[in-house]
Amino acid sequence: MSSIGWGLWLQWLAATAIGWAAGEAMASFVPEDTILLGTVHAAMLGLALGTMQWLILRRHIEMAGRWVLATLIGSAVGGAVGLAASFAAGATVIQSWALLPFGIALGGCQWFVLRTRFAGAGWWTLAYALGLPVSFVVGLVVSFSIGFEWENVDAIFRVVSLTFFGAVAGGVFGMLSGGLLVRFLRHPRLDAELATAF
Numbered sequence: 001m002s003s004i005g006w007g008l009w010l011q012w013l014a015a016t017a018i019g020w021a022a023g024e025a026m027a028s029f030v031p032e033d034t035i036l037l038g039t040v041h042a043a044m045l046g047l048a049l050g051t052m053q054w055l056i057l058r059r060h061i062e063m064a065g066r067w068v069l070a071t072l073i074g075s076a077v078g079g080a081v082g083l084a085a086s087f088a089a090g091a092t093v094i095q096s097w098a099l100l101p102f103g104i105a106l107g108g109c110q111w112f113v114l115r116t117r118f119a120g121a122g123w124w125t126l127a128y129a130l131g132l133p134v135s136f137v138v139g140l141v142v143s144f145s146i147g148f149e150w151e152n153v154d155a156i157f158r159v160v161s162l163t164f165f166g167a168v169a170g171g172v173f174g175m176l177s178g179g180l181l182v183r184f185l186r187h188p189r190l191d192a193e194l195a196t197a198f
Helices: 003-027 035-057 066-088 096-114 124-147 156-187 192-196
Strands: none
Touching: 003 035, 003 156, 035 066, 066 096, 096 124, 124 156
């Protein structure tokens, strides 16, 4: 990556980490014990994440304002599907494997914003489908290994724990997706032939 590429990558990493952390802090007051509440929880996360990422994207792509709505919708739909699948499997919280459909929904909604701008934008959905579960697991492992917990704890410790988890998971997710974003910005869609590109 060039210096400009590295700069954008670091900005995206930071925005994603801060957005996910802020989203977890906001959503920590909304339980995920029903699909409806879980959808609200995920939507709040998506709103914070999308807003922070938009602050970076608006300087690079047209119609970046749609990014916040796309992220909110994708997160809400993905959260609902992932939580429903987890409940159906007998779990009481969303499982790491259920982040696969979550990532597909979130990445797919954001793809609608990217597809007219970048050739091969479909790779964004794939990156989200694979990157979201990985980031989630890393966030859990790091958080639990140093003593953070959000079940059966007081409200303040729950907020702090989820914020830390969000920062770690978001940092990993931003690192992964940021590399792809830099590649997209280096190779924008140039002509109508690329309209059929994945």
